[in-house]
Amino acid sequence: MGPSRSEPSRFESAASISDVPVEDRYFLLIEAVRDYAIFMLDRSGHVSSWNPGAQRIKGYSSDEIIGRHFSVFYTPEDVAAGKPARELDIAAAEGRVEDEGWRVRRDGSRFWANVVISAVRDVSGVLLGFAKVTRDMTERMRLAELEHASEVSTQVQITRENEQKRIARELHDDLGQQLTALKMSVALLEANLGVQAVTTPLASQTRELQTQIDSMAASLRRIAADLRPPLLDDLGLMAALDWLAEDFTKRYGVVASVRLESDESGEPAFNDFASTTLFRIVQEALTNVARHANASHVRIDMACAEETFSLEIEDDGIGAVLEGPFGKNSFGLLGIRERVRQLHGGVTFFSAPGSGFRISIRMPVDALE
Numbered sequence: 001m002g003p004s005r006s007e008p009s010r011f012e013s014a015a016s017i018s019d020v021p022v023e024d025r026y027f028l029l030i031e032a033v034r035d036y037a038i039f040m041l042d043r044s045g046h047v048s049s050w051n052p053g054a055q056r057i058k059g060y061s062s063d064e065i066i067g068r069h070f071s072v073f074y075t076p077e078d079v080a081a082g083k084p085a086r087e088l089d090i091a092a093a094e095g096r097v098e099d100e101g102w103r104v105r106r107d108g109s110r111f112w113a114n115v116v117i118s119a120v121r122d123v124s125g126v127l128l129g130f131a132k133v134t135r136d137m138t139e140r141m142r143l144a145e146l147e148h149a150s151e152v153s154t155q156v157q158i159t160r161e162n163e164q165k166r167i168a169r170e171l172h173d174d175l176g177q178q179l180t181a182l183k184m185s186v187a188l189l190e191a192n193l194g195v196q197a198v199t200t201p202l203a204s205q206t207r208e209l210q211t212q213i214d215s216m217a218a219s220l221r222r223i224a225a226d227l228r229p230p231l232l233d234d235l236g237l238m239a240a241l242d243w244l245a246e247d248f249t250k251r252y253g254v255v256a257s258v259r260l261e262s263d264e265s266g267e268p269a270f271n272d273f274a275s276t277t278l279f280r281i282v283q284e285a286l287t288n289v290a291r292h293a294n295a296s297h298v299r300i301d302m303a304c305a306e307e308t309f310s311l312e313i314e315d316d317g318i319g320a321v322l323e324g325p326f327g328k329n330s331f332g333l334l335g336i337r338e339r340v341r342q343l344h345g346g347v348t349f350f351s352a353p354g355s356g357f358r359i360s361i362r363m364p365v366d367a368l369e
C-alpha cells in the first residue's frame with residue numbers, strides 16, 4: 001500500500017480527524033509527513049510501503065520502489081561491506097538500530113541520512129518486518145561543516161597573528177638590540193680615531209658603516225611593524241590606525257585620514273582579537289586602494305554608538321564593477337568579509353567605475369569588547 005493508494009472518497013464523510021477510523025488516521029498521519037521517509041520492509045528487506053516523505057527524500061515513486069530490496073538506498077561500499085543485512089540483523093536482535101551515514105537517491109546523488117530501523121512483531125513476538133524512518137540531514141551536516149571550517153579559519157588566523165607577533169618581537173628585541181650595540185661600537189671606533197682623523201679614509205669608512213647600520217635598523221623596524229605594528233599592542237587600535245594612515249600617506253602619496261566619532265565614553269575598549277581584526281581589515285582595504293584605486297584621498301571613519309560600531313573606508317579613485325565574482329586570485333574582499341563575520345557583523349561594498357570604492361561595515365559593540 002503506497003501513497004498512490006489515494007482514496008479521498010474513504011474520508012469524504014469525515015468532518016474532522018476524530019471522525020476518521022483510528023487505523024485510517026495512522027495512514028493519514030504517515031501520508032502527511034514530508035520531512036521523514038517512513039516506510040516498511042518485509043523480513044528479508046524488501047520495501048512494502050512508501051510515504052510522500054520517502055518519495056521526496058529518496059526520489060522513487062511507490063510504484064518504482066515497492067517490492068525492491070532496500071539495499072538500493074545504500075552506497076556500493078556499504079552494500080559490499082554487507083551493511084544493509086547487518087542493520088536488519090541488529091534490528092531483529094535488539095529491536096532497533098540507528099545509523100547516520102551517506103545514502104543514495106534514485107538519481108545516484110548522495111545525502112547524509114539519519115536512519116532508524118525498528119523491528120515490527122505480531123502480538124506473539126513473531127517478526128513481521130521492519131519500520132524504517134529516514135531523515136535527510138545533509139543541510140544540517142553542511143552547516144556543521146561550515147561552522148567547523150569557520151572556527152578553524154579563526155583559529156588559524158589567531159595562530160598566525162601570534163606567530164607574527166612573536167617574530168616581530170624577536171626582530172625588535174634581539175636583532176634590534178644587536179644592531180644598537182654594533183652602532184655604539186662603531187661610534188666608539190670613530191671617537192677613538194680622534195678629531196684629527198676626520199678626513200682620513202678610515203673615518204669615511206666608519207661613517208659609511210654608520211649609515212649602513214642606520215638603514216639596516218630602519219628596514220628591521222619596517223619589517224617588524226609590517227608583521228605586527230607595536231602600537232597595536234602598546235597603545236591600542238586608534239594609535240595603530242593613525243600610524244598606519246600616516247605611513248600609507250608617506251609610502252603612496254594618497255592622503256589617508258582616520259576619524260572616530262563616539263559619545264563621551266570615547267574609544268571602545270576593544271579586545272585583542274577585535275583590534276587585530278579591525279586593523280587587518282583597514283590594512284587590506286588600504287592595500288587595495290594602493291593597488292587598484294588610483295585615488296588621491298582615502299577616509300577611514302569609525303563611529304561608535306550604543307550598540308553598533310561602524311567602520312567605513314572610502315576612496316575617491318577609479319572604482320570597480322562589483323557584479324559577479326572577482327578573479328580566482330582575489331582574496332582581499334573575501335578576507336574582509338570573513339573577518340567581519342567573525343565579529344558578528346555585516347559588510348557591504350559600494351563602487352562603480354569612476355566613483356570610488358566604499359567598504360561599509362557594521363558590527364555589534366558587544367562583539368568587540
Ligand SMILES: Nc1ncnc2c1ncn2[C@@H]1O[C@H](COP(=O)(O)OP(=O)(O)OP(=O)(O)O)[C@@H](O)[C@H]1O
Pocket residue numbers: 288289291292293315317318319320326329330331332333334356357
Ligand atoms: N579601492 C578599490 N578601488 C578600485 N577597485 C578595487 C578597490 N578595492 C578592490 N577593488 C577591485 O576589487 C577586486 C577584488 O579585490 P580583492 O582585494 O578581493 O582582490 P585583489 O586585491 O585583486 O587580490 P588580493 O587577493 O591580493 O587582495 C580587485 O581586483 C579590484 O578590481
Ligand SMILES: [Mg+2]
Pocket residue numbers: 284287288331332333
Ligand atoms: Mg586586495
